[in-house]
Amino acid sequence: MKYAFFPGCSLESTGWDFALSTRAVCRALGIELVEIPEWVCCGSTPAHTTNASLSVALPVMNLQKAKEIGLPVLTACASCYARLRTANHTVLNDPEERGRAERITGKPYDGKVEVRHLLDVLVNDLGVAAVREKVRRSLKGMKVACYYGCLLTRPPNIVAFDNAEHPSCMDQLLTAIGAEPIEWPFKTECCGASLSITNSGIVNRLSYRLLSMARQAGAECLAVACPLCESNLDLRQADATKAHGPIPATPVLYITQLLGLALGLSNSDVGLEALSVTAEPLLAGIEA
Amino acid sequence: MPDTLEWQTGTFLKEVERRSGTPVSACFQCHKCSTGCPIAPEMDRLSSQVMRMIHLGQEQPLLESESIWLCASCEACTTRCPMQIDIAAVMDSLRMMAVEAKALLPNARGEQFNRSFLQSVSRNGRVFELGMMVAYKLRSRDFFADAEKTGQMLAKGKLSLLPKKSGNAKAVADVFRRAEEEEKKR
Ligand code: SF4
Ligand code: SF4
Numbered sequence: 001m002k003y004a005f006f007p008g009c010s011l012e013s014t015g016w017d018f019a020l021s022t023r024a025v026c027r028a029l030g031i032e033l034v035e036i037p038e039w040v041c042c043g044s045t046p047a048h049t050t051n052a053s054l055s056v057a058l059p060v061m062n063l064q065k066a067k068e069i070g071l072p073v074l075t076a077c078a079s080c081y082a083r084l085r086t087a088n089h090t091v092l093n094d095p096e097e098r099g100r101a102e103r104i105t106g107k108p109y110d111g112k113v114e115v116r117h118l119l120d121v122l123v124n125d126l127g128v129a130a131v132r133e134k135v136r137r138s139l140k141g142m143k144v145a146c147y148y149g150c151l152l153t154r155p156p157n158i159v160a161f162d163n164a165e166h167p168s169c170m171d172q173l174l175t176a177i178g179a180e181p182i183e184w185p186f187k188t189e190c191c192g193a194s195l196s197i198t199n200s201g202i203v204n205r206l207s208y209r210l211l212s213m214a215r216q217a218g219a220e221c222l223a224v225a226c227p228l229c230e231s232n233l234d235l236r237q238a239d240a241t242k243a244h245g246p247i248p249a250t251p252v253l254y255i256t257q258l259l260g261l262a263l264g265l266s267n268s269d270v271g272l273e274a275l276s277v278t279a280e281p282l283l284a285g286i287e288a
Numbered sequence: 289m290p291d292t293l294e295w296q297t298g299t300f301l302k303e304v305e306r307r308s309g310t311p312v313s314a315c316f317q318c319h320k321c322s323t324g325c326p327i328a329p330e331m332d333r334l335s336s337q338v339m340r341m342i343h344l345g346q347e348q349p350l351l352e353s354e355s356i357w358l359c360a361s362c363e364a365c366t367t368r369c370p371m372q373i374d375i376a377a378v379m380d381s382l383r384m385m386a387v388e389a390k391a392l393l394p395n396a397r398g399e400q401f402n403r404s405f406l407q408s409v410s411r412n413g414r415v416f417e418l419g420m421m422v423a424y425k426l427r428s429r430d431f432f433a434d435a436e437k438t439g440q441m442l443a444k445g446k447l448s449l450l451p452k453k454s455g456n457a458k459a460v461a462d463v464f465r466r467a468e469e470e471e472k473k474r
Binding site: 057106165202 | 403
């Protein structure tokens with residue numbers, strides 16, 4: 001299993017621990033990642049809200065590179081994933097947009113390089129059973145709220161590897177490593193994404209709602225697969241509780257960090273020191 | 289707000305449909321989009337109201353509404369609309385139209401953030417977060433928000449002091465230039 005890896009900008013900065021744990025987990029599971037050479041930003045939300053041509057052209061630049069190395073693309077960031085898939089969808093279905101993207105990038109592109117999310121590959125290519133076999137340290141009894149956020153499953157005509165309203169891929173993976181994913185109603189509610197910069201009050205409200213609902217449903221921590229979700233819920237947790245009321249400190253980990261720990265990797269192998277809300281008390285109950 | 293459509297204003301609906309590529313006309317006001325919108329409490333116009341205002345040709349109040357900048361592009365509305373209207377795409381189109389029309393932006397920070405972000409990408413090929421934040425703060429004059437968080441992020445290695453340029457940065461700058469030209473021709 002070999003993929004062209006698109007890390008994306010967040011995984012080089014705020015989400016470096018997501019990059020580290022993604023690479024480590026893939027290595028442990030025998031998935032080979034070849035970083036797309038000289039990859040560029042996918043444009044994220046600022047591009048699609050500002051310039052439609054740019055929002056297709058930037059992802060296409062990366063997809064053209066992946067095509068050169070002849071591998072399907074794998075990405076871990078939910079937002080990059082949605083942007084790359086959307087660009088493919090646009091190029092495939094709209095000849096005018098395809099022409100525009102080809103003129104802008106100066107190269108042909110047919111919209112056909114496959115783009116996969118890490119979770120899709122883990123559940124549907126590798127399979128949950130293969131993950132279970134490699135568990136060295138079961139996270140037995142850990143109660144986790146799987147938080148999918150918006151862009152991992154939406155819109156379903158573009159990103160369709162899981163149910164849009166009630167996804168389960170993270171729940172399946174966590175069950176495989178011994179944890180107990182809880183049922184809760186906010187699996188795909190939005191955290192406010194980059195409004196954290198322009199309107200932090202809104203993000204505080206949304207983060208508080210998510211954290212308190214997760215706690216109310218019996219979770220001790222949250223698992224996420226998006227660098228924006230992680231920083232809104234972890235880095236901003238203190239602000240959210242200051243604004244809206246106390247909640248017990250709730251660690252928010254990348255799913256790859258939890259998987260890595262279960263596969264026998266150390267705390268620093270998966271970058272746990274990057275978390276603002278420490279996961280130490282949570283892990284104290286888990287046998288080494 | 290009038291509830292009948294003046295024939296002269298019918299062009300606004302057509303223009304929004306053309307840009308967004310989605311059938312705004314098909315909206316039958318079920319309000320499902322607004323019900324699931326995470327930002328609804330802060331919005332001055334709910335997404336279903338935005339749809340109705342487009343029908344009614346309420347161009348100016350809409351382009352000057354705060355909602356179009358508060359939308360988080362979470363796609364919940366688009367996913368759930370029974371008429372397959374891509375509401376999130378409509379929000380994108382309205383933002384672009386507001387900038388083009390030089391509308392009064394009650395929440396200019398969204399637009400200032402977008403510009404700061406894209407400027408960073410056009411220079412480095414990737415986002416240089418610290419540089420982008422400084423540019424955004426200078427534009428928005430929102431200096432104190434998150435000052436202590438910046439320190440925390442630096443300490444945790446979440447922000448680097450220098451840009452991590454893509455080897456492709458030059459090509460990205462060209463792509464930005466050509467994308468601007470293509471947008472003008474639309
Ligand atoms: S969900 Fe669709 S049909 Fe219903 S109000 Fe919103 S846009 Fe209109
Ligand atoms: S995409 Fe925007 S309008 Fe639609 S539900 Fe999300 S925040 Fe609300």
